[in-house]
Amino acid sequence: MLEKKKYRCLLAMLLMAWHTVAVFAQTVQTVQTAACCGGCRPGYRLVFCDEFNGADGTLPDPKVWKCCRRRPQVTWARFLSDSPDVAFMKDGSLVLRAVPASDGSAGEGTMRTGGIESSQSFAFRFGRVECRALVNPFIGNFPAIWMMPRTDLKWPQGGEIDIFEQINGEQKAYSTVHSAWTKGHPGEPHSGNISLPMDRYHVYAVEWEEDALTFYADGRQLYQYEKQNDSQEQWPFDKSDFYLILNQSVGDGSWADKPDAAHTYEMRVDWIRVYQKEKTGTCRNAVPTEKDTGGKGFCALRTAGKGEKETDERGEARAGRGRKSGGRRAFP
Template sequence: MIASMIFYFWAMAFAWISNDPKEKLLWSDEFSQELDTLKWTIITGDGCPDLCGWGNNERQVYAQAKENLRIENGLLVLEAHYTDSVFSSARITSRGKAQWKYGYIEVKAKLPQGRGTWPAIWMLPEVFQYGNWPHSGEIDIMEHVGYDPGVIHGTVHTGAFNHIKGTQKGKQIEVPDFAENFHVYAVNWLEDRIEFYVDDALYHVFYNTGEGTEDWPFDHPFYLLLNVAVGGNWGGKEGVDSLVFPQRMEIDYVRVYQAREPKS
């Protein structure tokens, strides 16, 4: 009887913790089967004619061939290749299918390596409410450029703070085994701040200045993008080593929770 009561109270406590609204799961993809096209759209091409090089002079053409995009052993694989002098890679987006205003967004991933690779886990606005990029905002949950191995970047771009002006707001954290092991890259997006994490370690906070949408346009829904770019203004700053390809980003899962109480 006593053992049963102890188990009951333990179970109730566990249920209370599990149902903590700060931990409420809103959306996820565990990539256990084929790519779920109810959750993701596959992007193809080179961005032309409107945004050739995807706005950054990138060299890849996005494709949906299985060598570039597939589910393999419960992992989403986005793989860049160099064949017949052409770089191909993969990009998917949740635009029009899943978007969020605030939340804790985390992606467990293993990254590609080599000079010229530029993987990204990032977010853009579903509607460009305050004007074209960067005025409506961008949240870069994780970026890594191959010529600077192990340095993970978390950044936001707005009308006031962006890389065109050299005023972007971001910080870095070192993850030496980025290509050998999986790590969890995340943001906690709240009304007054965006926190950036790797493996639950907080390394950057961008605060709402209260000075208007040019500083803080992050008050409307954003969607997710996952891609591996090749070259470009940043990724190709020190050239592209074609001999390192193929290179892949592997995604174990994507999970979106209700925003958590801030750590700082």
């Protein structure tokens, strides 16, 4: 009888110890996730984040991001460069620049601009994207935080989601959607804007649901675009996964003015995070990363799988963006 009591006591102690370890592990995981996402959103799970806390002067994680490809005939992409002076981390932020080109004969034109994207590592469908960023308004300024679809369809048939743009010296944030419908109906509103002091950081966001895209700046609703029918033309936003793009560009006079070729333009991104509601949304190419808390509830990165083609991100999409607020025109 005494031996049985000893065994029961030992078993109880082991169970208590196991429970303590499990609670501790869960607490550590929660703290680690909160450290990355800066807090939790009730009813949501964090599926992706980058805090850009790497060593000063280094590039963001190449397993996550790659430099946007230069295309001379595309307005926003005509000066893109993989030069280390236009995309790097500093003081816990991602710095993206447009700088005077030192040698136009290298085929870079008058400027070199920086941009990064996640087409081969992370894409998702439905959720909330939040990004904290600071821009420096100036004639010709054209930074953007936006999303493009993984699809073989030509722009804008697959859609485009512009979470944030700012132009020239304006103290405004713009949010816009593009589709075949908006291109064919330029008078129909598909954009909104809000006045903001641009000498400080702001949090720009989009809530992407099955039937609506709602844009925010510092928690204030900026614009909402709603599903009208299930056609690819009007609502392509439930038919493809979308990936993230961050870039600092300069205008060409069609919407943002032509740049001052002697000026250095800059956008700083403190962090970017993607949340999804607990019971909705899809997340593709999910594998653990160094920032992952054990691979649980966290979408991240791997190279695009077989059969997944990288979208020619705005190969045509920003090939001239002359647009006006409240129904701005998007060029093909």
